[in-house]
Amino acid sequence: MTRTGRPRSAETDLAILEATRAALVELGWGKLTMGDVAARAGVAKTTLYRRWANKNELVLDAVAALFDELQLPDRGSLLADVEGVVMEFAELLERPETKTALMAVIAESTHDEALRVRIREAIVDRQKRLVVLGRQRAQARGELPPDVPPDGGPDSPLAEQAAARNADLIFDVIAGAVVHRILVSGERVDFAWARMFSALLVGGLPAAMAVAAR
Amino acid sequence: MTRTGRPRSAETDLAILEATRAALVELGWGKLTMGDVAARAGVAKTTLYRRWANKNELVLDAVAALFDELQLPDRGSLLADVEGVVMEFAELLERPETKTALMAVIAESTHDEALRVRIREAIVDRQKRLVVLGRQRAQARGELPPDVPPDGGPDSPLAEQAAARNADLIFDVIAGAVVHRILVSGERVDFAWARMFSALLVGGLPAAMAVAAR
DNA sequence: GCTCTTTCGCTACGGGTCGTAGCGTAACTG
DNA sequence: CAGTTACGCTACGACCCGTAGCGAAAGAGC
Structure with a gap:
């Protein structure tokens, strides 16, 4: 059951979570957007959605x-x-x-x-x-x-x-x-x-x- | 400084707050929308915005x-x-x-x-x-x-x-x-x-x- | 009564976000 | 090298926000 193909970047994971926390500090929960987090992390928005189903779960993991x-x-x-x-x-x-x-x-x-x-x-x-x-x-x-x-x-x-x-x-x-x-x-x-x-x-x-x- | 003109309907106030609570029960905070509340209260969306600046204040008053x-x-x-x-x-x-x-x-x-x-x-x-x-x-x-x-x-x-x-x-x-x-x-x-x-x-x-x- | 003032319903709108689809490319596996 | 998956990018329809403009309704004050 070893995964084949290109593996997910662990650094990208960390960058996204870090960017999420930074966005929380600046914008708070209400004004935080997925597009903003993606931009901060230097990552495409689609990459976020490949790992987290929605904003709730992303923020939860970040915290x-x-x-x-x-x-x-x-x-x-x-x-x-x-x-x-x-x-x-x-x-x-x-x-x-x-x-x-x-x-x-x-x-x-x-x-x-x-x-x-x-x-x-x-x-x-x-x-x-x-x-x-x-x-x-x-x-x-x-x-x-x-x-x-x-x-x-x-x-x-x-x-x-x-x-x-x-x-x-x-x-x-x-x-x-x-x-x-x-x-x-x-x-x-x-x-x-x-x-x-x-x-x-x-x-x-x-x-x-x-x-x-x- | 007595107000002239048509006064605001107190019944409308109550209807909106009641509709807000009902929407909270069904949808929760995240999926609650101003348009939905207005429809439930039988009121135009603009009427909501004449009384509350945003969703936060409306929900606060309702609760x-x-x-x-x-x-x-x-x-x-x-x-x-x-x-x-x-x-x-x-x-x-x-x-x-x-x-x-x-x-x-x-x-x-x-x-x-x-x-x-x-x-x-x-x-x-x-x-x-x-x-x-x-x-x-x-x-x-x-x-x-x-x-x-x-x-x-x-x-x-x-x-x-x-x-x-x-x-x-x-x-x-x-x-x-x-x-x-x-x-x-x-x-x-x-x-x-x-x-x-x-x-x-x-x-x-x-x-x-x-x-x-x- | 009548007029003035404010509210209200309605429609329409620009701006923004959501979450997804499709494609070409990059990266790693066997 | 071939197969498979991750990734960046663009584009998209759907939805919601908050506002503007209009005509009509409902009181207040005379």
């Missing part, structure tokens, strides 16, 4: 590449890990190309099932892994209780289910808060905010208010 | 009207109030017209300052008021500490500043988590999730895990 950078170094404590991942995620979201593209693609995905699946694989699942990892570390450190259901051992299916629900919740809270702060409220995520948020996540509202009052 | 419904009845405790507002907000976001439109408009607002201002006034500030109200109630009940800075009385400017920062944080966490859960993760917000989230917000991660394990 998804940036999410590869996300990491979760062990910072020693749950609080520090949360602060770290918040700052990292915020840096990614504060770039103009991600800002405008991410929301637009998600909006389109409400009417495009294939796009929804691609978003999940390329972005959501990748982030969620970090949450699961950080949560495991905290449990190993004894900062969070293990997943124990009322009946049955720690490895019962009920425990796994509760753990999954809980990881999903944490993920939505962290990613959601950062996204909302940056994109909807339009405010920066600085270290002071990250500290306050992390205190809220770990210790609840009273803890957050104590940090806010300094 | 913003739905946010008027948001209320915060006193449910007796902080936990119950949070659960209530989460469920209410989720109901709003799970409608197909809000789902597709809200994210798209926010995406556009990253390159349109006027739109950003309108979003803030029509949607964000309206929601934030609920947060401030719920927070005050909880403080009156003694469920949350008052806003006291390390030095100075409870009415000092420092205390107000801390309170504002804190309210902004709470707002981003609540709204962000619900939006992310529904739009990005693509999962429903049922009462079980609302309970778990509220426990997290009020009591922190350990409390949430206790609820998850039931």
Whole structure:
């Protein structure tokens, strides 16, 4: 099943994705056109359509590449890990190309099932892994209780289910808060905010208010 | 400065906004066209352009009207109030017209300052008021500490500043988590999730895990 | 009543984008 | 070298945008 004929240029792929990000920065999602991207990449418009079916998928791939950078170094404590991942995620979201593209693609995905699946694989699942990892570390450190259901051992299916629900919740809270702060409220995520948020996540509202009052 | 001449029809306004919502449900943001909306509303396309400068502002107004419904009845405790507002907000976001439109408009607002201002006034500030109200109630009940800075009385400017920062944080966490859960993760917000989230917000991660394990 | 003013429906238009088709050429495989 | 695929280029119909110009409709003010 080895492909014959002229192979696709990998450089062209990269040039197109790079051009797409540049166009996002300058024009935003709404005014970005396929012809413009092609011109920036020094490529024929037809070449774009041979690789991506439409604007949505092209932009998704262009932005998804940036999410590869996300990491979760062990910072020693749950609080520090949360602060770290918040700052990292915020840096990614504060770039103009991600800002405008991410929301637009998600909006389109409400009417495009294939796009929804691609978003999940390329972005959501990748982030969620970090949450699961950080949560495991905290449990190993004894900062969070293990997943124990009322009946049955720690490895019962009920425990796994509760753990999954809980990881999903944490993920939505962290990613959601950062996204909302940056994109909807339009405010920066600085270290002071990250500290306050992390205190809220770990210790609840009273803890957050104590940090806010300094 | 009383206007003379034929006045604009208020019914036409409502018909257009209603038609816009219907088009959003069927077509989504990307495929919605001004001509289509005009046809649905039984109105000439030029009439749309006499009232809204572009698609963004029209859709924003069509969706913003739905946010008027948001209320915060006193449910007796902080936990119950949070659960209530989460469920209410989720109901709003799970409608197909809000789902597709809200994210798209926010995406556009990253390159349109006027739109950003309108979003803030029509949607964000309206929601934030609920947060401030719920927070005050909880403080009156003694469920949350008052806003006291390390030095100075409870009415000092420092205390107000801390309170504002804190309210902004709470707002981003609540709204962000619900939006992310529904739009990005693509999962429903049922009462079980609302309970778990509220426990997290009020009591922190350990409390949430206790609820998850039931 | 009557006149003035603004709205509204309709048609038409230039400008732009979309996504595709067709062709000749370039690049790589066996 | 022959076969196969990628690529650039041009052209195209279809669609949408936002505007202009017209005549008719609907109130406001006298």
